[in-house]
Amino acid sequence: MNPPVAVTGVGVLGPSGAGGEALAAALAEGRPLDRPLERDARYHHPRARCRAARLPEVDLDSWVHPREGRRMSALSRMAVAAARMALDDAGLPRDGARRPPTAVVVATVFGASTFTEHILLTVDDADQGPELVSPFHFTDCVANAPAGQIAIATGSKGPNTTYCQREAGALMALHRGVRELQSGRARIALVGSVDEMGPLVHALLDRMGILTRSGRAWPFAAGRDGLLAAEGAGFLVLEREAEARERGARVRARIRATGRAFDPSATAIGWGRDAGGLAAAARRVLDEAGVAVGGVVSGASGSWPGDRLEAEVLHRTFPGGLPPVLAPAEVLGAYGSGLLAPLVLAAQGLEWSPAAVAREVPLHRGRFGGEAVLATGLASGGAAAWAVVSPPHRVG
Amino acid sequence: MTEPIAVTGLGAVSAAGRGAGAFWRALCSGESAIGPFEVFDHRRHRTHVAAAVPGEVPAAEGPYLTRADRFALAAAAEAVAAARRDAPLGPRTGVFFGSSTGGLLESEEFFGDLLHRRERRTLGMGRVAAQQANGPGDAVARRFGVQGPVETVSSACVSGTMAVVHAVEALRSGEVDVAVAGGADSLCRTTFAGFNALRSVDARPCRPFRADRGGLSLGEGAGVVVLEDAGRAHRRGATVLAWIEGVGTSCDAHHMSAPRPAGEGLLAADRAALGETGRGAEGIDFVNAHGTGTRANDHAEWAVMEALFGDRAGSVPITCTKGVVGHLLGAAGALELVATVLCLREGFVHGTPGTAPVDPDTPVALVGPAGRAWPGVRRALTHNLAFGGANAALVVSRGDGR
Numbered sequence: 117m118n119p120p121v122a123v124t125g126v127g128v129l130g131p132s133g134a135g136g137e138a139l140a141a142a143l144a145e146g147r148p149l150d151r152p153l154e155r156d157a158r159y160h161h162p163r164a165r166c167r168a169a170r171l172p173e174v175d176l177d178s179w180v181h182p183r184e185g186r187r188m189s190a191l192s193r194m195a196v197a198a199a200r201m202a203l204d205d206a207g208l209p210r211d212g213a214r215r216p217p218t219a220v221v222v223a224t225v226f227g228a229s230t231f232t233e234h235i236l237l238t239v240d241d242a243d244q245g246p247e248l249v250s251p252f253h254f255t256d257c258v259a260n261a262p263a264g265q266i267a268i269a270t271g272s273k274g275p276n277t278t279y280c281q282r283e284a285g286a287l288m289a290l291h292r293g294v295r296e297l298q299s300g301r302a303r304i305a306l307v308g309s310v311d312e313m314g315p316l317v318h319a320l321l322d323r324m325g326i327l328t329r330s331g332r333a334w335p336f337a338a339g340r341d342g343l344l345a346a347e348g349a350g351f352l353v354l355e356r357e358a359e360a361r362e363r364g365a366r367v368r369a370r371i372r373a374t375g376r377a378f379d380p381s382a383t384a385i386g387w388g389r390d391a392g393g394l395a396a397a398a399r400r401v402l403d404e405a406g407v408a409v410g411g412v413v414s415g416a417s418g419s420w421p422g423d424r425l426e427a428e429v430l431h432r433t434f435p436g437g438l439p440p441v442l443a444p445a446e447v448l449g450a451y452g453s454g455l456l457a458p459l460v461l462a463a464q465g466l467e468w469s470p471a472a473v474a475r476e477v478p479l480h481r482g483r484f485g486g487e488a489v490l491a492t493g494l495a496s497g498g499a500a501a502w503a504v505v506s507p508p509h510r511v512g
Numbered sequence: 513m514t515e516p517i518a519v520t521g522l523g524a525v526s527a528a529g530r531g532a533g534a535f536w537r538a539l540c541s542g543e544s545a546i547g548p549f550e551v552f553d554h555r556r557h558r559t560h561v562a563a564a565v566p567g568e569v570p571a572a573e574g575p576y577l578t579r580a581d582r583f584a585l586a587a588a589a590e591a592v593a594a595a596r597r598d599a600p601l602g603p604r605t606g607v608f609f610g611s612s613t614g615g616l617l618e619s620e621e622f623f624g625d626l627l628h629r630r631e632r633r634t635l636g637m638g639r640v641a642a643q644q645a646n647g648p649g650d651a652v653a654r655r656f657g658v659q660g661p662v663e664t665v666s667s668a669c670v671s672g673t674m675a676v677v678h679a680v681e682a683l684r685s686g687e688v689d690v691a692v693a694g695g696a697d698s699l700c701r702t703t704f705a706g707f708n709a710l711r712s713v714d715a716r717p718c719r720p721f722r723a724d725r726g727g728l729s730l731g732e733g734a735g736v737v738v739l740e741d742a743g744r745a746h747r748r749g750a751t752v753l754a755w756i757e758g759v760g761t762s763c764d765a766h767h768m769s770a771p772r773p774a775g776e777g778l779l780a781a782d783r784a785a786l787g788e789t790g791r792g793a794e795g796i797d798f799v800n801a802h803g804t805g806t807r808a809n810d811h812a813e814w815a816v817m818e819a820l821f822g823d824r825a826g827s828v829p830i831t832c833t834k835g836v837v838g839h840l841l842g843a844a845g846a847l848e849l850v851a852t853v854l855c856l857r858e859g860f861v862h863g864t865p866g867t868a869p870v871d872p873d874t875p876v877a878l879v880g881p882a883g884r885a886w887p888g889v890r891r892a893l894t895h896n897l898a899f900g901g902a903n904a905a906l907v908v909s910r911g912d913g914r
Contacts (some may be wrong), residue, residue: 158627212765220763227666232616234700236623239705245556246705254706255769255899258612259645259666264900267765273777274657276763276902277674280614280645280666288663295681301761301784324637366779376661376687377603381652384576384642393603496641497650499662 118298122357122508123369125206127198127308129176130348130453131169135201140461143447146333146469150449151343159319168313169346169449176420180269186200188256188265189228195262195310196269196454198349202306203253203270206353207365212271216359219274219302220262223285223290224244225307225451226229229258248493262310262349267443274302283415283422284493285309286350286454287501293354308351309454317376321345326419326467333418335443335449336427336475343417346449350457357371369463372488374503375401379425383408384499394494396423398502402433402490405504411480413459415494417450425477426494433490440480442468459491461506513790516755517680518745519911521595521738523694524850526837527563527731530570530586535847536854537863539836542881546717546729546838550857551579551699552617553735558708559715562699563731563838576642577651578615580769583647583734583843584696585655592656592692595738595750596828602659606688607662608679609649610671610695612842617700619643645842648696649675660688666842669802670898671695672735673845677904683741690744693729694736695843697912703841704730710769712806718839719866720803721878723808728804731838735847752911754853757791757891759786771897775812778802779819780901782895786820786890793820796828796907797886798861798879800852800894803832804839809897814874820830829884830876831855833862845896847904852894856910859887 128135132142135199140344142149153507160166172193176185179197188196200210231253239246240254252457255261259446260278265275279285286309293305321327321408328334337402360367377397382388402409413428417425420424430438453466458466470479524531527545528538538545549564569579570586577585594597622640624630643816646664653662661682665674672695679691707730709714714726722818745752762784764777771778786792801813817825833851834846855861863883895905 130872192635199527200724224666233623235619235702235705237627240624240627246701246708247556247558249705249709251706251709251769254709257702257706258899260668260898260900260902261768264763264768264902267763267901268767271765273763273765273780275761276667276900277678277761278667278900279662280611281662282644282646282865292678295685320637325854376606376663377655378601378607378650378658379661380657380659380661382650384574384581384647384650384654385638390659397603397659409642423868473753484845495646497646498654499646499650 119355120357120359121294121297121371123352123366124355124360124365124367125202125203126352126457126460127201128350128457129194129198129451131346131448133172134174135458139457140466144467144469145163145471146447148344148447153318156315159316161323162344164322166450170313171345171347188482189231191228191310191312192256192262193376194263194349195267198308198351199270199306202351202353210270216276216303218272218304218306219296220263220264220266220272221277221289221307221323223289224259225282225311225318227259228261229317233316242343281499282495282497284495284499284501286456287491287493287503290503291376292503294371294374297354306351307354308349308456309346311451312351313345313347318345328418333446335416335418335446336423337473338478340418343419344449346452348453350453352456369460369505371503372405372407372506373401376501379498384497384498387421388498391425391428391432394429396502398433401502401504406490407506409439409490411439411462411485411489412492413455413462413489414441414443415455415492417445418445430477440484441477442480442484446470455491459505463507482505514788516742516757517683518740518742518752519737519853520740520745520750520752521591521610522850522853523590523736524847525565525583525587526733526847527565529566531590532850539638539851542863542865544635544717544836552701561712561717561729564699565733575683576639578618578643579698580614580696581647581651587694587734587736588652590690590815591736602852603659605658606660606682606691607649607653608657608675608691608693610665610675610842610846611645611648611697612666612668612671613703614645614647615643617698618699633756639899652692657792659665667692668898668900669841669844669903670896670902670904671842673896673904674851675904677761679739680759681758683739689717691739693739694734696734697732697840697842699730708903714805717834718805720805720841720864721870721874722866722868723871723877724868725805729838731840734843735850737846737849741791752797752858754911755909756906757909757914758785758788758907761904762903769899770808771812773812775816777901778789778895778897778903779816781905782820783903785907795891796893797889798829798892798894800848801830801832801898803834810874814876817876826875827877829861829879831861832864848894852908856889856892859889860885868905873905
C-alpha cells in the first residue's frame with residue numbers, strides 16, 4: 117500500500133501575477149490574460165496577432181535576488197521564484213540543509229528558447245560565429261537548466277528530473293514526484309512546469325496556425341480557433357501526508373492517484389483518435405483513486421484536434437454524465453504555469469467564470485470542486501497523463 | 513535487496529554503425545570511431561572531430577522524422593526483435609526515453625531558413641513542430657503500438673540513464689510489464705558550439721583519464737534496451753542478457769556545468785544503486801565510467817572511486833565507452849548500458865583508446881585499448897552525471913549467472 121501524498125505548498129507565477137490568490141481571482145473573473153508581445157520581423161508573419169498570456173511586471177526580488185538572477189535565464193528565474201514560493205507556502209525552509217531530502221521534477225515544453233535563439237543567432241552571424249557563443253547561454257539553454265537552478269537555489273539533492281512531454285508534462289511531473297516520495301528516495305518533492313514565450317516561439321506557433329486569431333481561446337467551443345500561448349511557472353510541494361501532518365503543515369490537497377498512457381494513432385505533431393484506449397486508461401486512474409470525482413480540470417486549450425479528442429475521452433470516461441469541467445487555459449493560456457496550481461485550487465473549491473458559449477463539453481460556472489477532481493493532460497504526439505486530487509478533509 | 517529487472521533485448525546505433533554487433537566490434541577494436549564528420553558545416557567552429565553515425569541515416573516510414581528519431585527507431589527495432597516481442601506492444605508496455613536535443617539539428621536548419629528567408633519546400637512548419645525532445649521516444653511508441661506510459665526525460669547527459677531508472681521503477685511498481693528504455697540524440701551546431709564555448713571539447717578524439725586528455729568528443733546515435741520483470745521473462749522463456757540489480761539518482765545542487773569536486777552527488781547515486789543490490793561496492797568487478805575526458809569530470813569520478821572502493825580504487829578496472837563512440841549526451845547512458853551488458857555477456861571488458869599514460873592525479877585502472885578478457889566477470893557499475901548536477905547510476909550483472 118503506497119503512503120498517501122499531500123500537497124502542502126503552491127507557488128505560481130503567470131499571467132495572473134504571483135501567487136495562488138491572484139490566480140484564483142483571475143479564474144473567478146474569467147477574463148483572458150493576454151498582453152502584447154513584441155513583433156519580431158525576422159520571425160513573425162506580417163499578419164501575426166502578437167499577443168500572449170505573458171507575465172505582468174512582477175518584482176521577483178522576494179524569491180530571486182537580482183545578484184542570483186543574473187546567473188539564470190528568464191525561464192530559470194521564473195522556475196526558481198515559483199519553487200521558492202511553494203516552499204514558503206508549505207512553511208518549509210528555503211535552505212536545503214534544514215530540509216529533508218528533496219526531489220525536483222520539472223516539465224517544460226520549449227525550454228529556455230530565448231537562450232537557444234541567442235546561440236543560433238551568434239553561430240549564424242557572419243561577424244560573430246560559433247567562437248563567440250556565450251558559455252552562460254549554453255549551460256542555461258538545456259531543458260533541465262530550471263531543474264538544476266532550482267536544486268542549486270534550494271539545496272535540493274534528491275532525484276532531479278526534467279520531462280519534455282508537451283501538454284502531458286506537468287501531470288507526468290506530478291506522477292514522478294509522487295513516485296519519488298512513495299519509494300522513499302525523497303521526503304519532499306518540488307514538482308512543476310515552466311515555459312517562457314518569446315517572439316521566436318510565438319512566431320513559430322503562429323506560423324503553425326495553432327494560435328487563436330480571435331484573441332481568445334475557447335476550450336471545447338464549437339467556434340474555437342486556436343490557443344493562447346502563455347508563459348509562467350507553477351510548482352507544488354509534495355510530502356507524505358503523515359509526515360506533513362506530523363510537522364503541523366497545512367495540507368492543501370491529497371493526491372489520490374496518477375496514471376499515464378499513450379495513443380499510438382497520434383502523429384508526431386498532432387493528436388490521435390484512440391479515445392477508447394485513453395478513456396480506459398483514465399478509468400483505471402479513477403478506479404485506483406477509489407473516490408467519486410466531482411469535477412474535471414482539463415488541459416483543453418482551444419486547439420481544434422486536441423479539444424475534440426479530449427471531449428471524446430471525457431464523454432467515454434464518464435458515460436453516466438460528465439461532472440463539472442474547468443479549462444484554465446481559457447484564462448491562463450496554454451503551456452506556461454500549467455495545470456498544477458489550478459488543480460489544487462479546484463480541489464479546494466474555486467470560483468470559475470468561463471464565457472457562456474456552446475461547447476462540446478459544457479464548462480462549469482460558479483463554485484467548482486470541493487470533491488475529488490480529475491486532471492487531464494493529453495499531449496500532441498500521443499502521450500497522456502492524469503491525476504486525481506481531493507481536498508484534505510475527505511476521508512477514505 | 514530489490515527484485516532485479518531482466519534485460520531481454522539490446523539495440524544500438526553509433527559511430528560504429530548500425531546494430532549492437534557493429535557497436536561491439538568497434539568497442540573491441542581498440543580504436544576510436546571519432547574523426548572528421550559532415551553532419552553540418554563546422555568550418556567556423558573551434559574543433560573538427562566528432563563521432564558521427566556513418567553512411568545513410570537509417571530509413572524509417574512516417575513523416576516528420578528527425579535524424580535522432582531514426583536512430584531511436586533503428587535501435588528500438590533491433591532491441592524489440594532481440595527480445596522476441598511483437599508489435600503492437602499494447603497497454604502493458606511503456607517507453608522510457610532520454611533525449612537532450614531531440615531534433616535540434618533540424619530546428620537549426622529551419623531557423624536558418626527562417627532568418628534568411630530561404631524557402632524550402634521540404635521543411636514546412638510541421639517539421640519544426642516535430643523537433644522537440646519527445647520526438648524519439650514518441651516515435652518508438654507509435655511504431656510499436658505502445659499504449660502504456662511514454663515519457664521523455666531531458667536531463668542533459670544523464671537523460672538516458674534516468675530513463676532506464678524510471679523504466680525499472682515502472683516495472684517494479686507494476687505500472688508496466690515490459691519497458692522499452694533508451695535514448696537518442698544527434699549531433700547539432702548548438703551543442704558543438706556550446707561545449708566548444710566552454711572549452712570542453714578536445715581537438716583530437718577524446719582520451720578519458722589519460723594525462724594528455726583535452727576534453728570530450730561529441731557523438732550521436734541511440735541505445736535501447738527491453739526490460740521485463742524476472743518472473744515474466746522466465747515464464748515466457750526469454751533469454752536474459754543481463755540483470756539490472758540496482759538504480760540510484762541524486763543531484764549535486766552545486767553548479768550548472770561542473771560536478772562537485774569530490775563527487776558527492778555522483779557518489780550518492782552510486783550508493784543508492786548499490787544499496788538496492790544488498791551487496792555493496794565489493795561486488796563490483798568493473799565500472800563503465802561517465803568518462804568524458806574533461807578534467808573536472810575525471811577528477812570527480814576518481815574521487816568517487818576512492819570513496820566507493822577505498823584501497824581497491826586504483827585497481828577496479830574502468831572503461832569509457834565515450835572513448836570509442838564519443839559523448840551521445842541524452843543517449844550516452846543508454847548506449848553505455850548496452851556496452852556494459854555486452855561486456856558482461858561476452859566476458860570481455862572493452863578498452864578505452866589512447867596511448868598516453870593515465871593521469872597520475874586520477875590513477876584509475878583504465879582498461880587499455882585492447883580490452884581485457886574476463887570470462888568470470890559478473891557485475892558492473894555504470895553511471896552518468898550531467899549539466900544541472902543530476903546524477904544516475906545502474907548496477908548490472910550478467911544474465912546467465914542467476
